[in-house]
Amino acid sequence: MKKLMMGLATMALIWTAQAQAAEVTWQKDIKPLFAKHCLGCHGEKSPEHDEFARDKKGYSDKNIGMRMDSYSHLITYVGWPYTGALIRRLDDGTTRTDKKPGNMYEHLGANDVERQANLAIFKSWVGSWNVKRWSDVSKEELNAIKAKF
């Protein structure tokens, strides 16, 4: 019995270690994904959010988005101040209230299989896939965000 208990405890430890190793992080998973699919329009030469907002149409017409190339930039589109923006834009329509895909979903891949696979990675990174804005989100919902560096 004691042996069995110890065996179970060891297994539990291994499982925890594996789960931690598999944890999705910005450095390991999101950065390369972003580099491949998003950086072209959201790189270091792109304007900061508020700079972009001054000439939304001008930048958009040139296919220039706002800068999101670092962890510090991207997190502002998940947590605060642009709460849920990343989620609203990347969602495939499942979570959005209008049930339509967000307009950045198409950039996630060349076909739906790739888009879904990459969406799943973004989802596990964020941890709590919530489309709400700052005005509607609760403290509990914010607390559920993982978005590890």
Ligand code: HEC
């Ligand atoms: C071809 C250029 C292009 C690519 C590639 C692209 N974006 Fe965008 N993105 C834009 C432009 C331009 C805007 C601003 C216009 C708009 O709001 O739709 C934007 C807006 C956004 C916003 C909204 C930010 C806000 O303030 O609400 C998010 C979030 C975003 N993009 C994320 C991404 C992610 C993540 C990827 C990669 C999967 C990506 N984008 C790929 C051009 C691009």
